[in-house]
Amino acid sequence: MTAVPVLQTPEERASYINAGHSLRSWFLTTDHKRIAILYLVSITFFFFVAASAAALIRLDLLTPQGDILTNEGYNRAFTLHGVMMVWFFLIPSIPATFGNFLIPLMIGARDVAFPRLNLLSWYIYLIGGFFTLFALLIGGVDTGWTFYTPYSTMFATGAVLWVIAGITIVGFSSILTGLNFIVTIHKLRAPGMTWGRLPIFCWSHYATSLILVLATPVLAITLILLAAERLFRLGIFDPSIGGDPLLFQHLFWFYSHPAVYIMILPAMGVVTELVTAGAHRRIFGYWFVACASIAIAAIGFLVWGHHMFVSGQSMYASAVFSFLSLAVAVPSAVKVYNWTATLYKGELALDPPLLFAMAFIGLFTFGGLSGLMLALVAIDVHVHDTYFVVAHFHYIMVGGAVSGFLGAVHFWWPKITGRMYSLTWGRISAGLIFFGFNLTFFPQYLLGYLGMPRRYHVYPPQFQTLNVLSSAGASILAVAYLLPLVYLVYSLRNGAPAGPNPWGASGLEWKTASPPPKHNFDVIPVVDGPAYEYPQPAAAPHG
Amino acid sequence: MMNFFRVWPPEASEHAVRVDQLFLAFSALIFALSWPVFILLAVFAIRYRRGRNADRSHAPSHGIWVETGWTIIPFLLTLAFFVYSSWLYFQTGQPPASALTVEVVAKQWMWKFEHPGGQREIDELHVPAGQPVKLVMTSQDVIHSLFLPALRLKQDVLPGRYTSLWFKALVPGTYALRCTQFCGFDHAVMGGRFVVMRPEDYARWLQQAGTDGSLAQQGFQLFRKLGCSGCHGADSTHRAPKLEGIYGAPVPLDGGRVVVADDQYLRDSILYPAKDVAAGYAPIMPTFAGQVSESDLVRLVAYLKSIGGQPQEASR
Numbered sequence: 108m109t110a111v112p113v114l115q116t117p118e119e120r121a122s123y124i125n126a127g128h129s130l131r132s133w134f135l136t137t138d139h140k141r142i143a144i145l146y147l148v149s150i151t152f153f154f155f156v157a158a159s160a161a162a163l164i165r166l167d168l169l170t171p172q173g174d175i176l177t178n179e180g181y182n183r184a185f186t187l188h189g190v191m192m193v194w195f196f197l198i199p200s201i202p203a204t205f206g207n208f209l210i211p212l213m214i215g216a217r218d219v220a221f222p223r224l225n226l227l228s229w230y231i232y233l234i235g236g237f238f239t240l241f242a243l244l245i246g247g248v249d250t251g252w253t254f255y256t257p258y259s260t261m262f263a264t265g266a267v268l269w270v271i272a273g274i275t276i277v278g279f280s281s282i283l284t285g286l287n288f289i290v291t292i293h294k295l296r297a298p299g300m301t302w303g304r305l306p307i308f309c310w311s312h313y314a315t316s317l318i319l320v321l322a323t324p325v326l327a328i329t330l331i332l333l334a335a336e337r338l339f340r341l342g343i344f345d346p347s348i349g350g351d352p353l354l355f356q357h358l359f360w361f362y363s364h365p366a367v368y369i370m371i372l373p374a375m376g377v378v379t380e381l382v383t384a385g386a387h388r389r390i391f392g393y394w395f396v397a398c399a400s401i402a403i404a405a406i407g408f409l410v411w412g413h414h415m416f417v418s419g420q421s422m423y424a425s426a427v428f429s430f431l432s433l434a435v436a437v438p439s440a441v442k443v444y445n446w447t448a449t450l451y452k453g454e455l456a457l458d459p460p461l462l463f464a465m466a467f468i469g470l471f472t473f474g475g476l477s478g479l480m481l482a483l484v485a486i487d488v489h490v491h492d493t494y495f496v497v498a499h500f501h502y503i504m505v506g507g508a509v510s511g512f513l514g515a516v517h518f519w520w521p522k523i524t525g526r527m528y529s530l531t532w533g534r535i536s537a538g539l540i541f542f543g544f545n546l547t548f549f550p551q552y553l554l555g556y557l558g559m560p561r562r563y564h565v566y567p568p569q570f571q572t573l574n575v576l577s578s579a580g581a582s583i584l585a586v587a588y589l590l591p592l593v594y595l596v597y598s599l600r601n602g603a604p605a606g607p608n609p610w611g612a613s614g615l616e617w618k619t620a621s622p623p624p625k626h627n628f629d630v631i632p633v634v635d636g637p638a639y640e641y642p643q644p645a646a647a648p649h650g
Numbered sequence: 651m652m653n654f655f656r657v658w659p660p661e662a663s664e665h666a667v668r669v670d671q672l673f674l675a676f677s678a679l680i681f682a683l684s685w686p687v688f689i690l691l692a693v694f695a696i697r698y699r700r701g702r703n704a705d706r707s708h709a710p711s712h713g714i715w716v717e718t719g720w721t722i723i724p725f726l727l728t729l730a731f732f733v734y735s736s737w738l739y740f741q742t743g744q745p746p747a748s749a750l751t752v753e754v755v756a757k758q759w760m761w762k763f764e765h766p767g768g769q770r771e772i773d774e775l776h777v778p779a780g781q782p783v784k785l786v787m788t789s790q791d792v793i794h795s796l797f798l799p800a801l802r803l804k805q806d807v808l809p810g811r812y813t814s815l816w817f818k819a820l821v822p823g824t825y826a827l828r829c830t831q832f833c834g835f836d837h838a839v840m841g842g843r844f845v846v847m848r849p850e851d852y853a854r855w856l857q858q859a860g861t862d863g864s865l866a867q868q869g870f871q872l873f874r875k876l877g878c879s880g881c882h883g884a885d886s887t888h889r890a891p892k893l894e895g896i897y898g899a900p901v902p903l904d905g906g907r908v909v910v911a912d913d914q915y916l917r918d919s920i921l922y923p924a925k926d927v928a929a930g931y932a933p934i935m936p937t938f939a940g941q942v943s944e945s946d947l948v949r950l951v952a953y954l955k956s957i958g959g960q961p962q963e964a965s966r
Contacts, residue, residue, distance in 0.1 A: 346810025
């Protein structure tokens, strides 16, 4: 640590960061890279807000009688946690930050197709975010992020209407981002950047965007119907005024199950980049991995009924949804096997990006396989709405999506900021996250199978040991999530200049300066080879 | 204390044993499919670490057969489990005709169970071991869910609709009974005990529990008190359909449709008489919505069942 802080490199002076210093130059920017930074800061804020609610929940569950929060306080805390994490962190996380920053760079474009819509989408996101947050904090809502009727329409007190208004608003931001990516990928690819040469990151964002554009309107419609019943007593969902409570669940999961793929597909794209760059190898089975993203998006629309196996829906419908839910796992499995095969005979640099990618593969695989268990109706009937389900979706969303997000941060940080962070600290935080995560959520699988329901503020004493283990893991996880904030911010001033390609990675984004100039490329590149072109490894010493 | 750190929930029925077997066998499959990945990640990380000498020649970039293999084989293996799981699930939808029916009414935040003899209990359910029991459930307010972990069974309980659940508990004992669908303020304490008793103990319990007459008898009292018998009674004029023998029988409706008079139809006809009017009758019956509770509806339907002629398994 004898290096003298470099105040500003020539690349930084010419970069998008230096294109303007006024607040106005940031808040009215149409540069996709600056908008990505705006998103990065805001989603990080909402992440820590939602994580604090989780910390409260885990503290409260240390004892069976729930010492810290009241019933109502607990119910509001898990609602705040779910709503903020799902709509204001997980869904925009990778697409709005890294998708925004990287898609134009990766395809050799100067910006996204609609730069001003891009900025608008951030403003809508921010307005929706603060609107929802204040409604949750001041009014308080205790319905859970799922808003099941008729509880949410006729029984729940609190600011239900305000919160669903906020969620409806933020939906428009998702739609605009999705639309922008679809058009960008179709129309702005550099000469020679054919579909078959597109980085997998772009393929998975393309699939994600399709879901964003097709599913989000259904959520808006559903929430508006909910508001109509709550406000005007229109009998839509409440049977006492002629409605059907299951209708809400069908509509809600028709959006919310694909929304899970909105969260995980971008992370899968990230992991593909991290694995290939970390191993200096071409992705094994390019077309299988690319098409798997599209297959997940397509089949993902047909599995919503697996959230309703015990709801009273037809048994035949349950069997069909069970089958389709097993089928949607196939393309995910294909990806996992292909990533593993990519590492074979590679040159693996065990730097933070690859470590996060490997953490992702491990945790996602485990979460996905427990999802197969849930797809089997006979097992789901027992563990539905228990901690088994909680553990399953946290393995996918926290173990998967958040690890993917942090992997992306550690991989592209030098590109975005021009500075290297401490690799040692990066490795430590990857390790801590992997350990803390498993300690937090593995006990919850056991709790669930033992029969502890979710959303319980108090619980029978026999569940305490496992709950204490889980809370202990959560405290490690909290430290592990704060750690990168420290060394990454430190690197902004004190990190060594990264140079254009610190990882020796392929991909157009590494062919321009770090940080990139305002218009990305001095000359639009011409692509003449496939994605992930790495030199053939040297032959073995013996032949 | 044995209960302090339990790793496996008690199994009180054959179905529970089967679900556990399915769970364990499927876990084995999952480990078989995932361990290669975990082990290879570790092996590759060590063997192919950058700068380490290793044979890296002829590294493959694709392989149609290996791709096809790992696409199809795991899927086919899971399909075998899908078939068994679905079979197991369909069993839980077909109660034997001899099942003892217990009516369940849920509301924020309590469970009410009513046995056929009219015995009532709150937050506790006593059932005889070795005999099929069918729970017919409805909610008075929001959606609840009855969870009996020792049986590995769960069913949502909806307002305005009957759902059902059946089981044959084999091992006498006291087990948990919980609500698993978030239902508001006191959701976490909406539960109690599920007691499986030897049949002779159950018979004794029924006697001690006391009753104001069977559900059907109580229903008959209501039938008279609410004035239903004025029009539907045996000696009344032809203003209303006769109800003897109606339970489980097909009812022709105005407009040509025919429905089976099951619990749901009878309940809805009391609350919303204009919804499905029997053919040949004027829609003159007043609604009883707001006047009769779900528990009273259960009694009225029990009475109609008792005068229903031959018992017939109604489709729900």
